[in-house]
Amino acid sequence: MTGIAQYTGTFLPSGLAPAELIAILVAVTDNQPRVMTLRGGEALPSGPFESSHRSLQSSLRAWIEAQTGHPVGYLEQLYTFADRDRDPRSGDVETSQRISISYLGLVREQDAAGAGRPSWRSWYRYFPWEDHRDCIPEEVPRIADRLTAWAGADPLKAQRVDYLFGLNGKTWNEELVLQRYELMYEAGLVDVPEFGLPMAGDNRRILATGISRLRAKIKYSPVVFELMPESFTLLQLQRTVEALSGLHLHKPNFRRQIDQQELVEETGEISSGTGGRPARLFRYRPAILEARMLSGARLPLSKS
Amino acid sequence: MTGIAQYTGTFLPSGLAPAELIAILVAVTDNQPRVMTLRGGEALPSGPFESSHRSLQSSLRAWIEAQTGHPVGYLEQLYTFADRDRDPRSGDVETSQRISISYLGLVREQDAAGAGRPSWRSWYRYFPWEDHRDCIPEEVPRIADRLTAWAGADPLKAQRVDYLFGLNGKTWNEELVLQRYELMYEAGLVDVPEFGLPMAGDNRRILATGISRLRAKIKYSPVVFELMPESFTLLQLQRTVEALSGLHLHKPNFRRQIDQQELVEETGEISSGTGGRPARLFRYRPAILEARMLSGARLPLSKS
DNA sequence: CCAATTATACTCGATTCGAGTACATTAGGG
């Protein structure tokens, strides 16, 4: 090692790039994890980066709240892309590199989610193989077959297919949304119509990144409560976590974990039963937020 | 919610920003976690983002390898900053927003780390309160005192101090490097000379981000091996993990966890003992990489 | 009154994990 890196105090013209923000806005309604989309469900909301704000975070927060009318409870930076060939379908002659900074935002359940709100779509329409709440979706074996054929005699590829899709004794890992999508991309399966809706450019890949991150996050951080109404029953909370993780949870274990972590407290009220015994209502304990945000809030999962 | 966000197909001039890459390059030598610095240890290596490469990742990788002469085993994007007032000390008249994309890179132990390599510095020189391997550093109680005074009668602040610095029965959490630094920043303690070396601009904060991320990562991912030589003893491996986490590890438990995860295999050779019984040499099992990268590789920690 | 549905409490066993103890093997000094 002879050369020592020099700090370049000035910036070359090549250091100038158009910057764009992309938001993955998530809400859960009717036990479905929904994401805000534009252009007929083919694009994630995005816009140019305005330098009038103090930081990226506040810039995006203001923009989202202006557009949706809802406050964003939780906002987290995901990833910054700058690939030249990001949007192969785009008709733009412009081929210069664009910097795209993606964010994950959580907003509370939309009140009165009527039929006239087509912009929020269940993310399982884009990734139908990811919903394992009731059963293993029919897409999984069909994708697995085509992936196995694609892997051929390559043992490493075959092992990767097994691991990512829970084949041959491997267990399904719900966090690997992005890795599964990328494997399918390599095998040329992402544009097969029966394997989920398309999106413009790499928006579907960015969405997969967001789902992966959120599924990982809810296991050690109480971000779920950013998606819940003020008061809720424990089953509602469980259904929300199930919607996000795409897994079925063991009810007694879920309750045990929730109350031994002291994340919630009773409101004293009781839900108007939709059938069956009425449930107690709980609210999130904001006092404990700081501490729990820093430590971990594990969630109990279970198979099928 | 009346307004629906519009996708802006074009980019305003405000969407143009200078882009810069910042690298946190980490190596472990002499049981010290070291970071590559420039300008007398006051800056992290950085440079303008060149659009001649295919992606950010490959752009930065090429740049690092050209500068250091060492291949980068592991490279991960950390965070993208775009705050206007990033470098308050800078004499630049230029106040326009700059986008800084930070990366964490791991390089193998430098061979023959003589005295003539001043650019690699132990990160504990910047964060002396973070090294809990032998004992709790003397800085911790002194910082704690000043933070408690700063918190005053505010119970939330006091609780935060306790939690972050392991006071009043709370246990030290080694991952919260960034949160501790930010708390000290709020309390105006980061520029106290006895509390660590300074860095230009927010470089020290970025370094804290990288340490936090790496300390979290080694718990569930086998990235440590990117810092190890080809063959190593189990104690060497343990010392490296200890250097990074700043914690003392329980030897029997460490070995148990390592071999029951089947991350390593014996080379058959035996180390030339530096004293004491000679140890068997191991190498990382690259075949298992894919699988372990995806699942988790927990590490056993211990207190005091 | 009964069935269906939901809520809530409890038990059991496997696994993990922190912590401690014991023993083995080498180098080096008296």
Added chain:
DNA sequence: CCCTAATGTACTCGAATCGAGTATAATTGG
């Protein structure tokens, strides 16, 4: 040669966690 220091290696134990199953309580609707 023996003793000590330093390192390597193998066990054990108990607490905590966690997946899974079972049982019981309360309510609605026929």
